[in-house]
Amino acid sequence: MQAPTQGTRVRSRTVSAPLPERIPPSWPDPLTAYPAVRPPYPVPAVRAARGGAPGAAADGARGATGHGRRALLLGVCCMSLFMVGLDNTIVNVGLPAIGRQLHAGVSGLQWTVAAYTITLAALLMFSGALADRIGRRTIFQVGLSLFTLGSWLCSLAPGLGWLIAFRVLQGVGGSMLNPAALGIITNTFTGPAQRARAIGVWDGVFGLSMALGPLVGGVFVGAAGWRGIFWANIPVGLAAISLTALFVPDSKAPRPRRADPVGQFLVIVMLGSLTYAIIEGPSHGWFSPEIFGFFAASAAALALLLAYEPRRAEPMIDLRFFRSVPFAGANLEAVCATAALGGFLFLSTLYLQDVRGLSALQAGLAILPMPLVMAMTAPLAGRVVARRGPRIPLVIAGAALTVSCAALSRLTGSADDSYLIISYALFGVGAGMMSSPITNGIMSGVPKTQAGMASGMNSSSRQLGQSLGVAIVGSVLAATMRGSMQAGFLHASHAGWWILAGCGYAVLLLGVVCTTRRARATAARLSW
Incomplete structure (x- = not known):
């Protein structure tokens, strides 16, 4: 039966209110930085750019x-x-x-x-x-x-x-x-x-x-x-x-969310302290008072955030979202996948220029297979998600990331160019296939009325993952490298590549566990 549209006669009366829009279950965005299924806030009517009556603003906007x-x-x-x-x-x-x-x-x-x-x-x-x-x-x-x-x-x-x-x-x-x-x-x-x-x-x-x-x-x-x-x-x-x-x-929300300065401060302390402790740990000592203090500050900020946010009528982070297994799993997938991406770019550029001796332009050309393949596979992932659901693309993404990083852990100073191209292209397959199913998990894992806040949280998860990938891999590199960058990089980078392979394997496992019927049922039980 065809759904009625605006202006259609239904039982002798006109339906004048606009019907809610159907948002595609997924949309291919090549990196999750910013999920594009829905805006991360309510969409209001356009208002005047410099004041004026709302009606005049709307007319001006239409014109x-x-x-x-x-x-x-x-x-x-x-x-x-x-x-x-x-x-x-x-x-x-x-x-x-x-x-x-x-x-x-x-x-x-x-x-x-x-x-x-x-x-x-x-x-x-x-x-x-x-x-x-x-x-x-x-x-x-x-x-x-x-x-x-x-x-x-x-x-x-x-x-x-x-x-x-x-x-x-x-x-x-x-x-x-x-x-x-x-x-x-x-x-x-x-x-x-x-x-x-x-x-x-x-x-x-x-x-x-x-x-x-x-x-x-x-x-x-x-x-x-x-x-x-x-x-x-x-x-x-x-x-x-x-x-x-x-x-x-210009435009504003008719009922904008209240600011949450306390929650924002706690998020800054939590993420900033954690990043500092991970990056500076190798140079200061992991058990030094300074590093221990920053780890403790991050943990304390997280505990306070978990205690404070549920008490707010309009929290910056609604913790009830994480009762949904698809939503929680998709955010973990986003962190792991983008951590692998951040670490990949960090290690690859240092290897190509400091070990292989390539110029910056040559290094850029050498990395190019990864983003090109990523851009080509992202639309394919969107179509697969729309027809078959998110599990298959997530499994492919996790497997591709794992195999690629495992292969890159065996790099030598004279590795064959074809070996590099295949490894980088395989990583591009994983990076391209991951975005649409993660976005699908986010949007299908919470009620549609909460889609804006959910997508905003997912964007933050992706940026957090990239930060942690660089911080963790770089810290392992700094802790294990001996001698000059050129002499000690290869040996030290092997552990970093295996950490990134572990991130890919986590994406694969989460893709299997968080897409089951029982997992989807946890999202259906959410209500606001």
Whole structure:
């Protein structure tokens, strides 16, 4: 029986209220950074950019969102995602040059990557709530400005400490961009089909930015040194700021979530302390008072968060979600899979340049099979999830990640190029197949009314995983490496690759356990 649509006569009366939209059970986004099944906050009617009556704002929005204008708005939002995605891979290619010129050890290189990703993980949900309350265009512009400013300052950093601080500034800006941009997209493309196509373009841009990152990074490092990798964001950011001011309407949530400063502070302490303890443990000693104190601070912040959040009427993190096995499992899968990705990029760039002696551009070209295969397999994973469910793609993803990392643990200084290409391409299969089933598990594991908060939590899980992957693998590298980077890297990296293989195996096991009928029943029992 065909469902009635708006305006259809049903039993002599007109159904005037719009029917709820059906969201696809999954949508292929090449990296989970930012799940694109639903926006991480309610989607309101457009309001005036600079005040005015709500009715006039709506009329202006309708007049300002013709086909060409909507395409322009989508392009502006995709520019922000392109910058954030590019930064996930472009910086890794410059790590060896940063280490040489700024006299940074392994821990310094870890912080160069983790300072950005851990800031994203800690602030994503807070930034989404801030955009709801203040206005999405306003927060989007602030995020663009901070990210562009941070990129410019990174290119001028006189030392490692300054570079890490400016990477944090980039992370603050990046945490504002994606929640606000998704709100702008979903507020502009109101029809289900239009929104699905727009989100598909959004996902494709992220995959493109990931694929181009190593190559673009190699070009900039070869032409202008490591500082050049941060210049790539500046013209894109300035163009996006100008276009946003001219063409993007503002919007707010009619009933924005209340701010949770206590919960946000506890999340920052928990993630920051844990990351510091893992990265600095090898140099200070794992049982030193300083490292023990940071581990204790992280554990205490977690305990306080678990005690505090259930008492709030509008918690930043609704812990009831984790009663759903599919939801809890999908978040663990996201952490493990992105930890493998972060560790892969970290180890691969150091190996290719410091052991094989490749230039930055050659290293970028050598890594290219991974993101290219990832971008090609992600749409296939989405189709499989839609027809057969998430289990098969998760098993394939976990198996591919495990086998690839196990193969890379056997690398030598003169490994055959075909061996590298096959191993990197196999990792790309795992990275591409993981995103859609994880998103499906998140969205199907909680009531649809809670989809926004759930997707925001999943985004944070993905950024957390990437941070932990770099922190853990780098710490193992620092603890076991003897002598120079070139002489001691191969032996020390073997343990790191096996840790990443374990992350892949965890994805495989979770994919089997968390997709059973009994597991799905735990999600059905949730109610709000």
